[in-house]
Amino acid sequence: MQVEMTDATEQHRYEGRVDGELAAVAEYLKTAELVVFSHTEVFPGHEGRGIASDLVRQALEDVRRQQLQVLPLCPFVGAWIARHRADYGDLVYRSRTTATPGRD
Template sequence: MNLLVEDNPARRRYEILVDDALAGFAGYEQRPGLVVFTHTQVDPSVSGQGVGSRLVREALDQTRARGDRVVARCPFVAAFIDRHPEYADLLATH
């Protein structure tokens, strides 16, 4: 299975392609220095294969590389960060 995660700023979401077909996305709102993740959706045909986790991991890695912080309004993103404390430093404190 060939996986590729790309930011699609025009649609305000990170997209994951599985074998060149869209298999899921993580929607966000961009604010200065901040990415608010609002919703994650993965195609049921690839559910349970780590596609959602790969999507969120790479989205967070790209967010970190830009120096932005994260607000995890999406329950899937919030749960991912809870399970992977190495990303907890990205969470914005309000």
Template sequence: MTTEPQVTDNPAASRFEIRLAAGDAEPVGFVEYHLSDGEIAFLHTETAPGHEGLGLAGTLVRAALDSARHRQLAVLPYCPFVRVWIGRNREYTDLVPVDRRARFDL
């Protein structure tokens, strides 16, 4: 039986974290953010060595963006990975304010 990776928000560390299974002690990836005034700026995404290429970063970013949508936060994708991911998944472009999309090439 395989389990789905679990994404959680860790507000104390200002990052969303992904674990291979619920209850795992250490995350295998994270996306750092800065939250202020109705906006969430995604700054850096990282996957642990040995876990790259498994789609974990994409799963992580999708969950973080879904959370931003649910919380009605504007998204500022300063992280290159998040920016490219949004560019490839256009249904998330609306999260980036219209007047800032050009700055992020979206």
């Protein structure tokens, strides 16, 4: 089984298709510096086949090609990156601020 990934920019999501059928999506918001992944969903009949994992891997490779960082608000994307930290941990956005809230 091969997951064909496309970036549906107008819908703000990566789409994963299997045999031409939409099987999963990874929704995002994009800024000039990063991609915020907000939700990943696998549609009925496609669960348990690794489609979301393949979609997220391909989406992260696309983010890398764009030289952007990732803010994984979606629990699935965050857990996936944690399991593949050696390969994708460098993409995770880290704040550059050193300010401490509540201090004057």
